[in-house]
Amino acid sequence: GQQLNQSPQSMFIQEGEDVSMNCTSSSIFNTWLWYKQDPGEGPVLLIALYKAGELTSNGRLTAQFGITRKDSFLNISASIPSDVGIYFCAGLDNYGQNFVFGPGTRLSVLP
Amino acid sequence: ETGVTQTPRHLVMGMTNKKSLKCEQHLGHNAMYWYKQSAKKPLELMFVYNFKEQTENNSVPSRFSPECPNSSHLFLHLHTLQPEDSALYLCASSQDPGQGYYTFGSGTRLTVV
Numbered sequence: 001g002q003q004l005n006q007s008p009q010s011m012f013i014q015e016g017e018d019v020s021m022n023c024t025s026s027s028i029f030n031t032w033l034w035y036k037q038d039p040g041e042g043p044v045l046l047i048a049l050y051k052a053g054e055l056t057s058n059g060r061l062t063a064q065f066g067i068t069r070k071d072s073f074l075n076i077s078a079s080i081p082s083d084v085g086i087y088f089c090a091g092l093d094n095y096g097q098n099f100v101f102g103p104g105t106r107l108s109v110l111p
Numbered sequence: 112e113t114g115v116t117q118t119p120r121h122l123v124m125g126m127t128n129k130k131s132l133k134c135e136q137h138l139g140h141n142a143m144y145w146y147k148q149s150a151k152k153p154l155e156l157m158f159v160y161n162f163k164e165q166t167e168n169n170s171v172p173s174r175f176s177p178e179c180p181n182s183s184h185l186f187l188h189l190h191t192l193q194p195e196d197s198a199l200y201l202c203a204s205s206q207d208p209g210q211g212y213y214t215f216g217s218g219t220r221l222t223v224v
Contacts, residue, residue, distance in 0.1 A: 004153075033212050042115075042201050042215035043154075088154070096209040098167070101154040 002027045002093050004102035012108045019076040021087060021105045029091030032072040033099065034063050037086045046087075047074070079109050114138040117202050117216035124192065125224055132187040132219045134202030142208045143185040145177060148199040148218070160185060161208050192223045 004025050013019055023032070031050050035043035047058050049065035049072060056063055062075045072089055086106050090099040115136045124130050136143065145157040159167035160179040174196075176188040185202055199220050203213040 035215075040217075040220070042117075042203075042217045045212050045214070048212050090213075092209055098156060098159065098209065099213060103151075103153045 002029075002091070002100050004089055004091055004100055006087075006089055006102040006105050008105060009103070010106040010108070012110060013079055014110050015079060015081060017079050019079055019083070019107060020073065021075075021107075022071060022073045023089030023091075023102050024071040025091060026070065027091075027094065028069040029093075029100075030069070030096065031092035031099075032063070032065050033090040034061075034072070034074050035088045035090065037088065037104070039085070043088055076107075079107075081109050081111060083107060084109050115202055115204055115214050115216035117200075117219050119219055120217065121220045121222075123222045123224060124189070126192060126194070128192075129188070129190040131189065132200055132202075132221075134185040134187075134216055136183055136185075136202075136204040136214070136216075138204060138214060140204035140206050140214070141182055142205045142210075143179060143182070144203040144205075144213065145185065145187055146201040146203060146215075148201055150198075154201070158187075159208060166208065189221075192221075194223050197222045 034046045037043040047063040052069050054065040060077045064073045086104040088104045089102040118133045143160045147155045156169050157171045158177045163179045178186040199218045201218045202216040205213050
């Protein structure tokens, strides 16, 4: 089946630094979603991307739908302690029925 | 308030017990999902319901039995589970399958002893 890879798997950054993470696949996806999961909670939607090349912002977060439709990127500017968590990407599968989730990028922010 | 409520938040059960997880959504969505989240693994889709009808069963063992009495409620009935079934079970909903995005509940942390 279709799979998504996320990199890095985990990262430690200093508060105030910018963060970049990506999501890649060998398959084409038609929709990309980025979620954040806090410990003990369910994932919460951050940004949804519906068109190749689309660049969308949500506060300090910016995400892009790759032109090849095989990747997506999430950037966080000026990180703060509450950015700690696991960031998941998800792509809509070929049948347009279900979202496939990546394994996540675990972000730690050091004060 | 995410609009998707799961109960209980935590559950410890023995391997011979029978229990049920409940999910309720107040978003007017037509599709509901059960996911399993184990440590260091991607989210695993278990079941999909669209307008109360099961449209996908992702090779889930029969010791997990879903029930969707209406578009707002989804249950996962558990019986004779194994320790490896311990995980966070997440419910999600969407307007329709493959439409828009998923809204997740907070999950039920299940421990099988």
